[in-house]
Amino acid sequence: MSSPAYAELHAHSAFSFLDGASQPEEMVAEAARLGLSALAITDHNGLYGAVRHAKAAAEQGLSAVFGAELSLAVAATASGSAQNRVETVATLEDRTGTPDPKAQHLLVLARGPSGYKQLSSAIGLAHLASEAKARVEFSVEQLGAQAKGEWLVLAGCRKGAVRQALTGGGVAAARVELDRLMALFGAENVAVELPVPSSPAIGALHGALAGLAAEMRLPTVATTGAHYARPAQAPLAQALAAIRANSSLPTFEGFLPSPSAHLRSPAEMSRLFASFPQAVATAAALGKECSFDLRLVAPSLPPYPV
Numbered sequence: 001m002s003s004p005a006y007a008e009l010h011a012h013s014a015f016s017f018l019d020g021a022s023q024p025e026e027m028v029a030e031a032a033r034l035g036l037s038a039l040a041i042t043d044h045n046g047l048y049g050a051v052r053h054a055k056a057a058a059e060q061g062l063s064a065v066f067g068a069e070l071s072l073a074v075a076a077t078a079s080g081s082a083q084n085r086v087e088t089v090a091t092l093e094d095r096t097g098t099p100d101p102k103a104q105h106l107l108v109l110a111r112g113p114s115g116y117k118q119l120s121s122a123i124g125l126a127h128l129a130s131e132a133k134a135r136v137e138f139s140v141e142q143l144g145a146q147a148k149g150e151w152l153v154l155a156g157c158r159k160g161a162v163r164q165a166l167t168g169g170g171v172a173a174a175r176v177e178l179d180r181l182m183a184l185f186g187a188e189n190v191a192v193e194l195p196v197p198s199s200p201a202i203g204a205l206h207g208a209l210a211g212l213a214a215e216m217r218l219p220t221v222a223t224t225g226a227h228y229a230r231p232a233q234a235p236l237a238q239a240l241a242a243i244r245a246n247s248s249l250p251t252f253e254g255f256l257p258s259p260s261a262h263l264r265s266p267a268e269m270s271r272l273f274a275s276f277p278q279a280v281a282t283a284a285a286l287g288k289e290c291s292f293d294l295r296l297v298a299p300s301l302p303p304y305p306v
């Protein structure tokens with residue numbers, strides 16, 4: 001039996017500095033070799049590799065999806081004065097020099113050229129408002145307004161609000177966070193991400209996330225969260241991550257990128273998500289829906305060659 005189509009909607013390139021290990025062209029070439037129908041590159045807090053991604057995808061005949069993984073400050077509780085007052089503090093640690101920086105992530109995909117313009121504008125404004133290089137913070141409420149209904153939000157990332165709430169407070173807490181995203185971005189613009197299985201505990205996580213999605217009538221989407229194109233590049237990704245954390249490999253061992261964080265074929269994803277086949281099919285459908293030719297964003301500019 002032939003496997004269904006699959007599009008990867010959560011992947012990082014080397015433009016996720018010291019977090020991704022493969023250039024956009026490598027990611028596209030491997031996605032095409034594996035038979036993916038579309039590829040999204042969702043680098044941290046920027047669209048730095050978008051043009052190279054678009055050009056390579058056009059050359060390979062692969063549909064390109066554009067997005068980013070944005071950093072949100074985490075609300076942390078601290079004790080107050082002698083009256084035991086409690087206050088909430090927004091925390092966003094630098095991505096360098098820390099094994100696992102404190103931040104929440106919001107994965108967004110542009111729904112066409114107009115959505116890309118909105119996303120590019122939101123990212124640019126956030127960088128301009130920042131007072132430090134490479135330190136940029138987004139407000140989820142402001143992002144909801146900036147999206148204008150033209151972004152697709154994937155909820156389920158390890159550092160996303162929904163999954164963190166699920167881990168820390170259970171299904172009820174995760175439901176609150178998911179409902180918040182639906183209110184801000186529109187229920188039609190939210191999907192629940194099921195990460196590729198990397199440990200036995202993932203099965204329970206998949207069940208909880210899929211159950212929550214069904215309850216709230218949201219689609220589920222299978223993703224790899226790839227940080228490099230091929231399995232052989234895992235050591236490079238781990239070395240880069242250790243450099244980012246200013247740590248040695250042995251010291252950083254508990255925080256190294258997973259050796260499974262690479263692109264996968266439709267057949268392999270169908271096997272890995274045999275219990276949730278619709279998540280694979282939905283990824284392909286959303287990849288088709290969100291892909292577009294980046295040249296449509298600025299038709300008056302000279303086109304890149306293909």
